[in-house]
Amino acid sequence: MSATGMIGESRVHDPVTIVIFGASGDLTHRKLIPALYMAYAQELLPENFTIVGLARRDYDNEVFRTMLADSIAAFSRVPPDDETVARFVAHIRYHQGDISTPEVYAGLKEKFQDVETYPENRLYYLSIIPSLFETAVRSLKESGMVAQPGGAPWTRVVIEKPFGKDLASAKALNAQLLRHLDESQIYRIDHYLGKETVQNILSFRFANAIFEPVFNRSYVDHIQITASETVGMEKGRGGYYDEYGAIRDMITNHLLQLLCFVAMEPPGDLSADAIRNEKVKVLNAAKLDVRKDISDAVCRGQYAAGMEEDGQPIKGYLEEERIDPASTTETFAALRLIIDNWRWAGVPILLRTGKRMAKKTTEVAVQFKVPPLQLFQQIECEGDVCDIARIKPNTLIFQIQPNEGIFLKVGTKRPGMRFVVEDVKMDFSYSGTWNKSLPEAYERLLLDTLHGDSTLFTRSDEVEAEWRVVQPIFDQIDQLKPFAYPPAAWGVPEADWLFHGMEGAWRNK
Numbered sequence: 001m002s003a004t005g006m007i008g009e010s011r012v013h014d015p016v017t018i019v020i021f022g023a024s025g026d027l028t029h030r031k032l033i034p035a036l037y038m039a040y041a042q043e044l045l046p047e048n049f050t051i052v053g054l055a056r057r058d059y060d061n062e063v064f065r066t067m068l069a070d071s072i073a074a075f076s077r078v079p080p081d082d083e084t085v086a087r088f089v090a091h092i093r094y095h096q097g098d099i100s101t102p103e104v105y106a107g108l109k110e111k112f113q114d115v116e117t118y119p120e121n122r123l124y125y126l127s128i129i130p131s132l133f134e135t136a137v138r139s140l141k142e143s144g145m146v147a148q149p150g151g152a153p154w155t156r157v158v159i160e161k162p163f164g165k166d167l168a169s170a171k172a173l174n175a176q177l178l179r180h181l182d183e184s185q186i187y188r189i190d191h192y193l194g195k196e197t198v199q200n201i202l203s204f205r206f207a208n209a210i211f212e213p214v215f216n217r218s219y220v221d222h223i224q225i226t227a228s229e230t231v232g233m234e235k236g237r238g239g240y241y242d243e244y245g246a247i248r249d250m251i252t253n254h255l256l257q258l259l260c261f262v263a264m265e266p267p268g269d270l271s272a273d274a275i276r277n278e279k280v281k282v283l284n285a286a287k288l289d290v291r292k293d294i295s296d297a298v299c300r301g302q303y304a305a306g307m308e309e310d311g312q313p314i315k316g317y318l319e320e321e322r323i324d325p326a327s328t329t330e331t332f333a334a335l336r337l338i339i340d341n342w343r344w345a346g347v348p349i350l351l352r353t354g355k356r357m358a359k360k361t362t363e364v365a366v367q368f369k370v371p372p373l374q375l376f377q378q379i380e381c382e383g384d385v386c387d388i389a390r391i392k393p394n395t396l397i398f399q400i401q402p403n404e405g406i407f408l409k410v411g412t413k414r415p416g417m418r419f420v421v422e423d424v425k426m427d428f429s430y431s432g433t434w435n436k437s438l439p440e441a442y443e444r445l446l447l448d449t450l451h452g453d454s455t456l457f458t459r460s461d462e463v464e465a466e467w468r469v470v471q472p473i474f475d476q477i478d479q480l481k482p483f484a485y486p487p488a489a490w491g492v493p494e495a496d497w498l499f500h501g502m503e504g505a506w507r508n509k
């Protein structure tokens, strides 16, 4: 299995044809091809492989290869070497056609006959709009291009997010896909699971005996998970985003996965299903912490127009390209959950995400309780002004990105005659410990699919359990009008209300 990180670093041996549906799109150019190139440059791809890019645009092999070489130059995580790029792109072919027509599959079959001088292992990567997922899978199956599960040669299909729009559509999509494929052939991707620092939450928790005994309701006051972005609507994304919004785009998948990793029980072993079973248990026990009404547990926001520090105007969400000017889609969301199980009962879990926020950061902060007896005073300084305050709680921070690392805030005696305590940070940072760039999430996840390791992919019941957590929001969306916030803020001040009945506050750092 790969949660150990061993498989990701070993070479794939099975020859394979990788077909990317949506090969002229943003994800292919910015992420998939640079990731495959990095795998190739590290000699992790098999000796025999072909990449077929499929889209409607009218390219030929040469044009397509040149464009992809440019993408590698622009987006590869280490500067590429021209000769290696040239050898890599020679494995790439372009196949022009429309996914909803039968001809495209007939043409694909011919292409396979041309290139497959090796066993017919195939990875289909669906980097397309969700409404085409079922058509693509059904057509592949009907054209006889899907192998039987569990044997050789193999067929695997990667499904991009969003996986559905709500619980009902996620269930329907699962049912449609499972009519044509076996669960073992489906890889529902959530790129957060490919991030080194996300996987490290598991190592930190289960490879060290000292923290696990305090990861529970007796010691933890609350958990905060933040994924904030400074960008607004990126080019070409307006239409998609306005239909989905921040809760569907980020919380239902990435933030709930982070929550699973930090809250799950230790799995019996590191097999894909052992880990996924534990994650599903967390999701099944998680629910919105609604006391009187939904606004006790959910707050939505939408960014307004504003100015950059240099005086440049920033568009409000409603003025962005392909956004309905009367849209009530949220670009910021904050949720308060509880996990009704023995370990976490009563511990508030706060999640938030947003575009055009003050800072690009993703972190999981576990805040512990304050000591039962306040023996010491704490000194707090802002600039030159210092004040005496109550002792602060310890906080353990998993810094997912950027400045990847793990930090523990502890109270320490400040040097001097008086017994006052100051907060210091014990830290481990990746950059200070290892002198190499971290693999991109897609690099890791693509290699896992080629190795047939589904640990870091989402199982059908898991995806449905994610939607079940957030579904009450969509059922009562009329009660959750978004509040406006200026660009470069930490979202809306109304989200502070989610701390009702507790002492904490959002970590706006």
Ligand SMILES: NC(=O)C1=CN([C@@H]2O[C@H](COP(=O)(O)OP(=O)(O)OC[C@H]3O[C@@H](n4cnc5c(N)ncnc54)[C@H](OP(=O)(O)O)[C@@H]3O)[C@@H](O)[C@H]2O)C=CC1
Residues within 6 Å of the ligand: 021, 022, 023, 024, 025, 026, 027, 028, 054, 055, 056, 057, 097, 098, 099, 100, 126, 127, 128, 129, 130, 132, 160, 161, 162, 236
């Ligand atoms: N971009 C990103 O950062 C992320 C994207 N995703 C997901 O990845 C998927 C792709 O996203 P992205 O690359 O941004 O989208 P784009 O709109 O940039 O690309 C869509 C691709 O689909 C192709 N396409 C559309 N309709 C057809 C058709 N009928 N037949 C053949 N090809 C078709 C388009 O090519 P052509 O017009 O030439 O046919 C294009 O190559 C989506 O599911 C998205 O939600 C997930 C996370 C992040």
Ligand SMILES: O=C1O[C@H](COP(=O)(O)O)[C@@H](O)[C@H](O)[C@H]1O
Residues within 6 Å of the ligand: 229, 249, 250, 362
């Ligand atoms: O899936 C998505 O993730 C990105 C943020 O990814 P990150 O790796 O930079 O944290 C987000 O911008 C996008 O809206 C969403 O679809």
